[in-house]
Amino acid sequence: MPKPSRFTSHDDYITSMSAEVQPILRKVQALVEAALPEARRCISYNMPAFRLDRVFFYFAGFKQHLGVYPPVTQDA
Structure with a gap:
């Protein structure tokens, strides 16, 4: 199945993604949701992401591999 743009x-x-x-991705998703149930799923930069504010x-x-990306902030 080709990936959508x-x-x-x-x-x-x-x-x-492959079988x-x-x-693995579902496990990451579940871990975030268990730790922060108030977080909302979203897509950002065409990747799965979570948001609060x-x-x-x-x-x-x-x-x-799996990539995990925190957002870049000016004070980083």
Whole structure:
């Protein structure tokens, strides 16, 4: 299945990944939701992300690794 150019949900993104990567991404998703149940799912930079007042966590799946990206701030 070819990847769409734009994802509209976490599920769209995760189901576009290989069968090996999908459970890992779902585990990351579940861990964030368990730790911060008030966080809301969103897509930002075409990756799954979570937001409270603003996006605080992005994650992405690749063939050989998982990327976890905190947002860049000016005081970082």
